[in-house]
Amino acid sequence: MAALSSNLLFIAFILYLVATPFYGGAIKSKKELNENKGTNKWGVIAVALTIVGFIAQLGYFITRWIAAGHAPVSNMFEFTTFFGMALVGAFIIIYFIYRTSLLGLFTMPVALLVIAYASMFPKDISPLIPALQSYWLHIHVTTVAIGEAILAISFAAGVIYLVKAIDQTKSNKRNFWLEVVMFSLVAVLGFVVVSTVFSATGYHEKFNWTDKHGKVNVMEYTMPALTGPNEGELLTNEGFKPLVEMPAIINAKKLNTVIWSLMAGLVLYGFIRLVLRKRIAAALKPFVKNINLDFVDEISYRSVLIGFPVFTLGGLVFAMIWAQMAWSRFWGWDPKEVWALITWLFYAAFMHLRLSKGWHGEKSAWLAVIGFVIIMFNLVAVNLIIAGLHSYAGS
Amino acid sequence: MKDVKCECGHVNPHGTVLCEACGKILDERENKDQLLDMRYEGSARRSQTYNKTIIDKIWNFFSSVKVGVWLIIITLLASILGTVLPQKMYIDLPPEVFYEQEYGWFGKLYYQLGLHDLYGSWWYLLLIAMIGISLVICSLDRVVPLYKALKAQRVTRNDGFLKRQRLFGTNTGIEDKDLHLVKEHLKEKRYHVREENGDLLAEKGRFSRWGPYVNHVGLIIFLFGGMLRFIPGMYVNENLWVKEGETAAVPETGDRFYLQNNQFILQHYDKDQNKTFEKALERAGDVVKNYQSNVVLYKRVSDNLPGEKPELKKVKEYKVRVNHPLTFEGYSIFQASYRSELKAMSFFLLNKNTNQSVGELKIDLQDPKEKYDLGNGYAVKILNYFPDFEFAKDGEPSTKTRVPNNPAFVFQMISPEKPEGETSFVAIKQTIEPFGDNTYKMAFKGIETKNTSGFIVRKDSTLWAIILGGILFMIGVIQGAYWNHRRIWIQQKDGQIWIAAHTNKNWYGLKQEIEKVLRDTKLNIPEDQHQNEKSDKEGN
Ligand code: HEM
Numbered sequence: 001m002a003a004l005s006s007n008l009l010f011i012a013f014i015l016y017l018v019a020t021p022f023y024g025g026a027i028k029s030k031k032e033l034n035e036n037k038g039t040n041k042w043g044v045i046a047v048a049l050t051i052v053g054f055i056a057q058l059g060y061f062i063t064r065w066i067a068a069g070h071a072p073v074s075n076m077f078e079f080t081t082f083f084g085m086a087l088v089g090a091f092i093i094i095y096f097i098y099r100t101s102l103l104g105l106f107t108m109p110v111a112l113l114v115i116a117y118a119s120m121f122p123k124d125i126s127p128l129i130p131a132l133q134s135y136w137l138h139i140h141v142t143t144v145a146i147g148e149a150i151l152a153i154s155f156a157a158g159v160i161y162l163v164k165a166i167d168q169t170k171s172n173k174r175n176f177w178l179e180v181v182m183f184s185l186v187a188v189l190g191f192v193v194v195s196t197v198f199s200a201t202g203y204h205e206k207f208n209w210t211d212k213h214g215k216v217n218v219m220e221y222t223m224p225a226l227t228g229p230n231e232g233e234l235l236t237n238e239g240f241k242p243l244v245e246m247p248a249i250i251n252a253k254k255l256n257t258v259i260w261s262l263m264a265g266l267v268l269y270g271f272i273r274l275v276l277r278k279r280i281a282a283a284l285k286p287f288v289k290n291i292n293l294d295f296v297d298e299i300s301y302r303s304v305l306i307g308f309p310v311f312t313l314g315g316l317v318f319a320m321i322w323a324q325m326a327w328s329r330f331w332g333w334d335p336k337e338v339w340a341l342i343t344w345l346f347y348a349a350f351m352h353l354r355l356s357k358g359w360h361g362e363k364s365a366w367l368a369v370i371g372f373v374i375i376m377f378n379l380v381a382v383n384l385i386i387a388g389l390h391s392y393a394g395s
Numbered sequence: 396m397k398d399v400k401c402e403c404g405h406v407n408p409h410g411t412v413l414c415e416a417c418g419k420i421l422d423e424r425e426n427k428d429q430l431l432d433m434r435y436e437g438s439a440r441r442s443q444t445y446n447k448t449i450i451d452k453i454w455n456f457f458s459s460v461k462v463g464v465w466l467i468i469i470t471l472l473a474s475i476l477g478t479v480l481p482q483k484m485y486i487d488l489p490p491e492v493f494y495e496q497e498y499g500w501f502g503k504l505y506y507q508l509g510l511h512d513l514y515g516s517w518w519y520l521l522l523i524a525m526i527g528i529s530l531v532i533c534s535l536d537r538v539v540p541l542y543k544a545l546k547a548q549r550v551t552r553n554d555g556f557l558k559r560q561r562l563f564g565t566n567t568g569i570e571d572k573d574l575h576l577v578k579e580h581l582k583e584k585r586y587h588v589r590e591e592n593g594d595l596l597a598e599k600g601r602f603s604r605w606g607p608y609v610n611h612v613g614l615i616i617f618l619f620g621g622m623l624r625f626i627p628g629m630y631v632n633e634n635l636w637v638k639e640g641e642t643a644a645v646p647e648t649g650d651r652f653y654l655q656n657n658q659f660i661l662q663h664y665d666k667d668q669n670k671t672f673e674k675a676l677e678r679a680g681d682v683v684k685n686y687q688s689n690v691v692l693y694k695r696v697s698d699n700l701p702g703e704k705p706e707l708k709k710v711k712e713y714k715v716r717v718n719h720p721l722t723f724e725g726y727s728i729f730q731a732s733y734r735s736e737l738k739a740m741s742f743f744l745l746n747k748n749t750n751q752s753v754g755e756l757k758i759d760l761q762d763p764k765e766k767y768d769l770g771n772g773y774a775v776k777i778l779n780y781f782p783d784f785e786f787a788k789d790g791e792p793s794t795k796t797r798v799p800n801n802p803a804f805v806f807q808m809i810s811p812e813k814p815e816g817e818t819s820f821v822a823i824k825q826t827i828e829p830f831g832d833n834t835y836k837m838a839f840k841g842i843e844t845k846n847t848s849g850f851i852v853r854k855d856s857t858l859w860a861i862i863l864g865g866i867l868f869m870i871g872v873i874q875g876a877y878w879n880h881r882r883i884w885i886q887q888k889d890g891q892i893w894i895a896a897h898t899n900k901n902w903y904g905l906k907q908e909i910e911k912v913l914r915d916t917k918l919n920i921p922e923d924q925h926q927n928e929k930s931d932k933e934g935n
Contacts, residue, residue: 132683328853342475
């Protein structure tokens, strides 16, 4: 069952990957794109592939659920994969409301990156600690992921807006920041590439190091250590000697991974620039030529409107119900909870700015981008850096 | 201040921008813009009308969405600060020690700035309170005028009002048959159609306009629920530790309830039994599967007399587990933690020469006996007992607490050979023979432990407000987000048919709908003047 499950996930990934260029084709070959209902042949193929992929991924989800005996949303790999699936699902829904293939061209790469990123984490089926043994947890986590995925669609639409609206012929702050967004996506790809390369070569090195309490521990690296642990002593023969040593309060291993990913991202980005001979956003401009700005602006806002209640329900309401059951208090100011609150406050501010201050169009698109950054921060940084408190207090 | 009478005859409150009934522009400032600002229907809001007294000023401050958004953003940024380092409720050491020790000067600064208790700080609570006030005032400022304006609207509208709607178009030479068809289509689309002198107003989803107000009321109730917690008795949160086999009064119940802990159970996942988790368990090591206390809840049936043993009646047996609290009369008892304590230690009395045991004894660490008789002339006396042994500053053995964390003994071993006894000092992993070589020694045999379950006793009488607030909030956001308020005016003006339309959001959807409504008729689809306006500016 577990093997079948991972095969289905792989199939889904490949189908999404194949679908993406078709979305590109759907746009290139179509003259009048404005708010029109018909999709051409390319678009139909693209959407069909996406739907089949989605069904395959649903198959992954169900079979893994059966294998594990609990909904597979209980570790980084499972949750992030589910988020990727929700993203595709949200896209399919919005697609059938607005019928625009262009959205697929911008959403599918993000979904692919999310799933690829997920599979860099240990994929073993893990048992649930007592606090997590609650169906409320599963309801909460899946609803959050769906809400965040719908909100992420507003990011994709926002990026389309910005690619179209920002003049790429001059250098200015706006296209600098838009390019930063593009680079961040490339850097995620960088992480995936270096992780895959080093794990394929089976790279390993071990250190003895001293933590902040003066205790000596062993730390194992799976990438050559550019940043070594505090008072680190290399135990592996022919292991890479760290270039710099970090103080004990910094997690040298995670920092090392970040540095590798950024370097790989820079190399990839440099390569892409060399091929394109212009900014990525500038290269994407022809794809968005025919889209109407008001139209993408509305898709972006509509996604927030649909996603916000779902997020509130999952990230706050269900979260509180679960916390009340598991920890006896519905709110405990745990970093994860606070970041859900921050996300929620941000989107509340977004809607007020839009409704009452008339922040439509470009401002609204930037807000959609910032919202997605917050969601990603919550998913990646809070889980990997800040958290560690979300565990059962008595153990 | 006087009310304003519009030329259509409707009397509007002072400060009205667009006549509530016909939409004529009453406030000249409005004239400059090409399209009408339809927010709140141009109704007379207090905040826009009065600005004299201090009360007006406070009112205007809190009713401003700009201020509201600032409050939200500041709260958001402040909240981030609190996630940089663990908050004080998540640390084990006293904060003045913890932060500096763990995070150096930065931690010290964090602590000194009070960020270690950010969410309980007066200024954070003030921010939340200000959001609450802002919610109340801004909602009151808008909801009544909006309600009146929507209620007073007439079907026939002023020319200027229609012309300056975002969607607007004119038609000539239209037959009644077409209008009839349009009416049919509108009804198919679930519009509520009103008709006056041949003019039409089709409206739907007006209730969605109340969405924001419903959700704000929900939030206000939620915040009110949070405030209730500060009232004594509304919120009980106590720790309760009960040893296995013991019974304790449940705190804050006025000694009416007692909890007996029969057994604490700690289970781990077993690699061999759970093949699915094999790999994960190999990586993670021991993973806890279950924390459970088997308890019995009792209710006191006798009067509460001091010094007298209460008479108890069994209420129920329950297995308290994480996620499965025991609940009764508004109280909940949660499995929160556990502690394992030494209960007994056992020893052999060993002849060092023959390495033979001549007898064994078990010492109850709570209540050690003075002398253990082993028969055949063997006996062990306890001369001194230190439950939580340490060497005091002067080098003398002493005990830190009465809890047997680190028991140590001074034994006197009596045997037929040494009837006057040999002295030996025994602590965990060490034996000292103060008077030289002994013939006998106390050999460690084993320990028995006893678990103590840690419970949290919680009674939260504020939950109803939290739940009600949450439900209202959800209803409100869904109402405002998944529906929108659409209006289509189809009116006879100067022998023409004018069509204008307005929605509070999702113009694209409205345009689609109008296309469907006007299908099979000679009526033209109204134009989006907003887009035209923009493309004029953009020059394409
Ligand atoms: C965390 C706090 C708040 C949340 C979650 C919240 C939520 C919302 C939501 C979801 C909407 C509907 C938005 C839309 O449909 O696009 C809304 C509308 C609105 N909110 Fe809030 N709000 C909050 C605080 C405030 C505050 C402090 C103010 C006052 C300054 C305020 C004033 C308004 C106004 C005036 C509207 C528009 C009402 C209308 O269109 O008739 N909100 N709010």
